[in-house]
Amino acid sequence: MLKYQLIANQIESHIYENNLPKGTKLPTVEQFASDYSVSKSTIVKALESLVLKGIVYQVQGSGIFVRKKNRNGYINFNSPHGFTDNLKDNKITSKVLDLQLIKANDEICDYLECSKEDDVYIVKRVRYIDDKIMCYEESYYKQSIITFLNNQIVEGSIFEYIEKAFNIKTSFQDRYFYVISLDKEISKLLGLNVNDPALVAYNQCYSPSGILFNYSKIIYNYKNTKFYDQSSTIK
Amino acid sequence: MLKYQLIANQIESHIYENNLPKGTKLPTVEQFASDYSVSKSTIVKALESLVLKGIVYQVQGSGIFVRKKNRNGYINFNSPHGFTDNLKDNKITSKVLDLQLIKANDEICDYLECSKEDDVYIVKRVRYIDDKIMCYEESYYKQSIITFLNNQIVEGSIFEYIEKAFNIKTSFQDRYFYVISLDKEISKLLGLNVNDPALVAYNQCYSPSGILFNYSKIIYNYKNTKFYDQSSTIK
Structure with missing residues (x-):
């Protein structure tokens, strides 16, 4: 982890552990630089990454302020590091339905930008949040x-494994999503009824060097999931 | 508009007008600075804003590259400036159902962070994309x-009006969303059937100085809307 990321994490922890209310003004860049004994440019980078994550906001010529905490029970839709990292306060578990090495079909070629000759791991899981x-x-x-996966690995956080084994962290994502009525097969897997509503999301994950290494199709249980998206949208 | 924003817009237009494919390497910061006759720090800010918007990605020590264009027909879920700005290639129209100045109720107080004494404009509209x-x-x-609204204003882009009249641009948003089955009233407004699925989103909009001035509850027609979210998620 780079120095500015370490400091960003510490500032974020400080905000949450002290339950700093929305609108609280943070110390100046100069103050932070002196507190952490690092350069101002490191602090600027740390704060920019917190703006990007939606933790703080910057008012030109005035300072850096704490943003609102998320509403309880909402899942961060934008987390680039998988649920396990995102939902630290919740118990996340998985039931693996299938793990296979297959040749890509048309949909896979489309979303993974590969050819039909390519070998692709497919993992099918039902995922639980606090046992729901x-x-x-x-x-x-x-x-x-991602040269190797096995059942034990895919029972846990695949993204944690990928980072450890291959030193690949998702750097950015393209997400596509829409709403459907559930068919029989998926409604059964989700413990819901046919024609119940559902959000379907396709996530394409890119490495820091811009390589697309994974995509997931996720169908959410509408009774057990609500989402927030608190990232900054400053143009 | 600040100089770096102007340059960011020009670089973005250049990418789209020339249909630069994904992975195309952009000129260096030095080259851009020389081309636009501005400082390197202005170019760095312009490029950072394009990273934030999901237009380009940065590979440490290697350069800046063009990201994938969105799939056709997907709406940018993260646009901070309303649909009219976001969907430039589509015809966006509105049918105003109601415009009133009311006192806040419990839900309004909650999402607008105001008190029951406060006067609040409520605008109810059905919005159309290419006549659907x-x-x-x-x-x-x-x-x-937002001291004044009238029927003529709310028939168009309210955000454009707010920027012109009050010089307020949405700086960041908090979004909360989930999926429901439609009731009779809303399904009728959307031209759908009772129990059809729908995405419901609450957007809270903040000014650059961090003031919450607006929230919207939006219920989407699932047949006519698909979404993408291409923002950068670098921590």
Whole structure:
């Protein structure tokens, strides 16, 4: 982890542990730089990353302020590091339905930008949040990049494993989503009824060097999931 | 508009007008600075804003590259400036159902962070994308900040008006969303059937100085809306 990320994490922890209310003014860049014994540019980078994450906001010529905490029970829709990292306060578990190494079909080629010759790991899981069904997930990994997966690995956080084993962290994502009525098969997996509503999301994950190594199709249980998206949208 | 924003817009237009494919390497900061006759720090800010918007990505020590264009027909879920700005290639129209100045109720107090004494404009509209029903929208504005609205204004882009009249641009948003089955009243407004699925989103809009001036509750027509979210998620 880079120095500015370490400091960003410490500032974020400080905000949450002290329960700083929305609108609280943070110390100046100069003050932070002196407190942490680092350069001002490191502090600027740390604060920018917290703006990007929606933790603080910056008022030109006035300072850096704490943003609102999320409403309880809402899932961060924008988390780039998988649920396990995102939902630290919740118990996240998985039931693995299938793990196979297959050749890509048309949909896989489209979303993983690969060819039909390519080997692809497919992982099908039902995921639980605090023992309630959160979603059904089909995840696809290019085997040329994610060279090895097994059942024990995919029972836990695949993203944690990928970071440890291959030193790949998701750097950015493209997400596509829409709403459907559930069919029989998926409604059963989600413990819901046919024609119940559901959010379907396709997430494409890119490495820091811009390589697309994974996409997931996730169908959420509408009774057990609500989402927030608190990222900054400053143009 | 600040100089770096102007340059960011020009670089973005350049990418789209020339249809630069994903992965195209952009000129260096030095080259851009020389081309636009501005300082390197202005170029760095312009490029950072394009990273934030999901237009380009940065590979440490290697350069800036073009990100993928959105799939056709997907709406940018993260646009901070209302649909009219976001969907430039589509025809966006509105049918105003109601415009009133009211006292806040419990839900309004909660989402607008105001008291029951406060006067609030409520605007109810059905919004159309290329003449198809996109969503039903209830929008709430603090009258202490957005001092005046009328029917003619709310038939167009309210955000454009707010920027012109009050010089307030949405700086960041908190969004909360989940999926429901439609009731009779809303399904009728959306031209759908009772129990059809729908995405419901609450957006809270903040000014650059961190003041919450508006929230909207938006219920989307699932047949006519698909969404993407291409913002950067670098921690």
